Amino acid sequence: MSYKPRTLFGLIEDINTSLFLPHIQRPFVWEEEQMLRLFDSLMRNYPIQTLLFWRTKDEIKARKFMEEAEWDPDLSDFYEPNVSKSGAEKVFVLDGQQRMQTLYAIFRGAILSESGVRLEAYFDVTSGDKMTDTGLLHQIKFSNEPLPLPWYRVANLLGAHAQRNAEELADELNESLDALNASKPVEQRDTEEVRRSREKRVRRNMSQLISLLREERHFWVQQLDGVADKFPYKTVLDIFVRVNSGGTKLDASDLMFAAMKEGWGEIEEAIEETTELLNGANLQFDKTFPLKCLLVAHGRGAEASAEKFTGADGEKLLTDMEASWERAEHAFQELRDFLANDLKIFADKVIRSYTSFIPLFDYLYQNPKPKEADRALMRGYHYKAQLFGWYSQSTDTVVNALHGIVGKPCPGGFPIDDVKAYFAGRSSQGELKKHQLTETRLRFILLNLVYVDQMGTSPFDVKYKGNEPHVDHIYPRHASLTKLGLPSSEVNHLGNYRFVGATDNIRKRGELPASYFSRLKHSGVDIRKHLLLDSFSADPSQLAFDEDNYRKFRDERLEAIWQIANTIVNPENSKVAT
Structure with missing residues (x-):
């Protein structure tokens, strides 16, 4: 077992080339506030927890980090079959996924907004003297377009400014900030004292950013070497569970x-x-x-x-x-x-x-x-x-x-x-508004709400973890994209989502809805709890696989979901609460 310092630059370079996530890792779950807090902690030179890696050649399903961090992605899009196979050497992150995905998004990648827009990280190079209401000293913003000074595009440190040193960058930024200050009316210009203070913060901030990327003193990695030593999957799984589920940690x-x-x-x-x-x-x-x-x-x-x-x-x-x-x-x-x-x-x-x-x-x-x-x-x-x-x-x-x-x-x-x-x-x-039903990250909550209302219980009420429901597309995702030519925003839509048991989802594969739901209905399954619409539930053949029928069904079903959600989420507006 090795324990050594690493540069952030080296860690980012290894991501998706030799460094991956094992299939046992949960999805990325940090909220944006947690991402900002990690960056602020590093800029304050606070220590962060050691990263735990596992080097192996075992046949373990490997998943890539997201180049654009998104919440509630389809994880199957990120698996690497060639890396996963036996004999292929790879390093897995056992503890530190949330931190590393955050740093990758800030320094090289981006995050995706709920509407699918790419947002890159910009740092206020003059921040650090005043604390915000949320307790942060150093300010980051995610934006889909370039921001003016004092905002600096963080990804430039690994791109256009990769060969520059901290002093050069600070001098250039300070000169530009001075020019902006000089362009203001005289009465609005910063005093000399304010200007000198700002200049010092810029120098300190750029020095810390470069240090985080290039110096081996901020990030420590403990690596289990399953190639040279005996760290079988069973042992590593036990370590993973203890590290991520509490083990002997104190809270x-x-x-x-x-x-x-x-x-x-x-x-x-x-x-x-x-x-x-x-x-x-x-x-x-x-x-x-x-x-x-x-x-x-x-x-x-x-x-x-x-x-x-x-x-x-x-x-x-x-x-x-x-x-x-x-x-x-x-x-x-x-x-x-x-x-x-x-x-x-x-x-x-x-x-x-x-x-x-x-x-x-x-x-x-x-x-x-x-x-x-x-x-x-x-x-x-x-x-x-x-x-x-x-x-x-x-x-x-x-x-x-x-x-x-x-x-x-x-x-x-x-x-x-x-x-x-x-x-x-x-x-x-x-109050919940109808347009919010299509926000992707809310789909689990909204679907569960509907199923609880329709079934009187939650589909997540299972004893065996393998029986937990999957989010399934009623009109199959792949066929709708390729054969109907629909954009993903129309296919990945709450009106087209339902819950289905994991085993049933595997059996269903890409079967078209008219055939699939007709088969279920003939087997005595209550399909209305899934379709929500009496007309389609009575005659599943109406779920014809064409663009017009799809949109008709999806929009009518979304309206049915809205009627349920509006009553439950906004009870103060209904007779239920009187």
Whole structure:
């Protein structure tokens, strides 16, 4: 096993030539905010976790990194059969995919917008002196067109400016910035002090960027050598699971328990049992979640730290928690029942933020046994939070603000209008609109919502992982692209998506819809839960494989999905919530 420093330039050069992802790796899941935080950490010279690689010649399915990072891609497009075969030497990333894909996108590639537009990274070379509301010092923007100074195209460091040194680049940028300053009216020009300060930041920023790329001191790689040493697939798989699923790692809650046990000896056991209760439906809550719920309910804020449980104030907090534990336990049980019975959530794929459940606990703690109409509003809140990314940034700030809205007796029911008003103040959406149904990254949540409504349960409610549903095209993707000549934006469309079991999806292959659904119907399968439209369900032969029939079916089915989603996501606008 080797452990050595690497340059970022060398790592990027290795990507998709000798460095790949194993098939056991999940897709790229980092939000844009996490990407920006990684860049900011590196610019501050903060250390990042060691990367873990595995060198092997085994027959392991190899996947390429994305040249343009996208969310919810078709992973089958990125597999490399020649690299995957036995005898082909390759290096797999076991731990570090999210970081490396982020760095590749920033320094060489791009990200794709939801509409499929390529966005490249631009860095504000003058940043570093003022912190944003999200806690960042160094600013990155992704843009589909060149940005003017002080924005610098980061990919130039590996392209047009690959042979330039930091001092030369800083001098050139400062000269251009000085020229821009000189072109302003006299009264708007920077003072000499401001100009000198800006010049220093530019020099420091460009020096750090070049250092990140070219010096062997920022990135450390631990490599398991399965060619020279014995690291069989079974052993590596165990290592991978431990590294990516927790293993013996400590999380924030473990650090807090040490400070809590003197005040309440049974707290860790209570928290572990609660976490197990919430995770009974294949979810991934960690022990920090119930701790944050308790802190919020007791008015101490969502920020989880050991300091809150020390000193006289910490002792009082623990005493209060222990005294009211029965009440909290009932609220956790009600939250679990709400997840399982009302939301029917059984998979991470339909959750974009676990933090969004803290205000639901906070509400149940103060308002136990909500009526059916209130649960409909709670359900609407949940879907809004997931679909609109209400918790994509500054999550503790959001939770603390909502505590003032939901963390008190609410005789009028769940205060969805006040919650929406808060997010409107943060320039966030409050109601689902029809045009949003076609946003690709939301398809799992929206499809699950529809299937729960139609079937009374989630297709993700499975015990065996291999039975989890796939997103399937009703009109086959490949045939629609090649034979009908439709653009991908029309084929990869919610009106054409359904869930299908993994095994059935493999058997289906590229069978045309009229034949496939007629066969299912004759076998006694209820195809309406998939098609949603009575006319097509009664006569699947109407699913003729031509452009006009496809668009008719897709658009009518999208309208049916909209009617379901609008009722569930926007219950405050319907009679359900009265």
